Amino acid sequence: MNQYETVFIMNPVLSDEQVRETVDKFKNLLESNEGKVLNEENWGLRKLAYPIQHKRSGFYHLLEFQAPGGAIEAMEVEMKRDERIMRFLTVRMDKHHVEFAAKRRKKMQNA
Numbered sequence: 001m002n003q004y005e006t007v008f009i010m011n012p013v014l015s016d017e018q019v020r021e022t023v024d025k026f027k028n029l030l031e032s033n034e035g036k037v038l039n040e041e042n043w044g045l046r047k048l049a050y051p052i053q054h055k056r057s058g059f060y061h062l063l064e065f066q067a068p069g070g071a072i073e074a075m076e077v078e079m080k081r082d083e084r085i086m087r088f089l090t091v092r093m094d095k096h097h098v099e100f101a102a103k104r105r106k107k108m109q110n111a
Contacts, residue, residue, distance in 0.1 A: 001034075001035075001066045001067060002067070002068075002069070002092050002093075003064070003065070003066050003092070004066070004067060004072060004092055004093060005063070005065075005090070005093055005097070005101070006026075006062070006063045006065075006075070006088060006090040006091075007061070007062050007088065007089050008026075008061055008063075008079060008085055008087065008088035008089075009048070009052070009058035009059065009085070009086045009087045009088070010022055010058060010059040010060075010061065010084050010086065011055065011058065011059075011083070011084050011086055012045060012055055012057045012059060014059065014084060018084065019061075022082070022084050022085070023040070023042075023061055023063075025082075026063065026075060026078070026079070027040070029071075029074065029075055029078060030063075030065055030067055033068070033070060033074055033075075034067065034068055034071065035065050035067030035068070035071045036065060036066045036067070037064070037065045038064045038065055038066060039062075039064040039101070039105055040061070040063050040064070041061070041108075042060075042061055043059075043060035043061065043062065044059065044060065045057055045058070045059055046058065046059075046060050052086045052087060053086055058086050058087075064093075064101055075090075076088070
């Protein structure tokens with residue numbers, strides 16, 4: 001299975017509970033499609049570079065996971081349908097990206 005990384009931006013008017021529900025929804029979706037979440041990072045509320053849907057900030061979240069290609073398609077279709085998701089980007093990680101991500105996780109654990 002390939003390793004992927006998805007960063008998504010959620011609507012800034014969501015409560016902490018709604019943000020957690022949204023993240024859990026996509027983690028469960030991946031796991032139900034034979035995926036495995038390796039790492040997740042909550043980057044919190046951040047200012048956007050440009051307005052999206054007339055909003056100037058959003059909750060950023062990163063998911064790093066292994067999954068078959070079909071799981072990516074299912075997740076992205078569901079993200080497009082979900083009103084809470086403003087933007088998302090999924091990239092397939094090559095060996096250099098995987099090494100960098102492992103170093104980043106290790107550095108964050110030691111901090």
